[in-house]
Amino acid sequence: MAIDLDELEPRKPKLDIVLGEDLSALSAHELDKRIAALETEIARAKDALRSRATTKSAADAFFKRG
Secondary structure, rough: OOOOOOHOOOOOOOOOOOOOOOOOOOHHHHHHHHHHHHHHHHHHHHHHHHHHHHHHHHHHHHHHOO
16 A cells, blocks of 8 residues: 655645634634634744744855855
8 A cells, every 4th residue: 555645744724714704703712713824824934034034044055155
């Protein structure tokens, strides 16, 4: 039986958040979970930006020396 390599990778949680959706039907607990998920995603995006800035700085420094 063959192993599907996709099954070995950790699954990413799917955010079921729609920006701008009506929040009036959500409970306080659901709103707390939503905020936590959004804060996690914001932190992940900021990490990606820092990584790109570091890579760009390294590339700039490398090519300026040449």
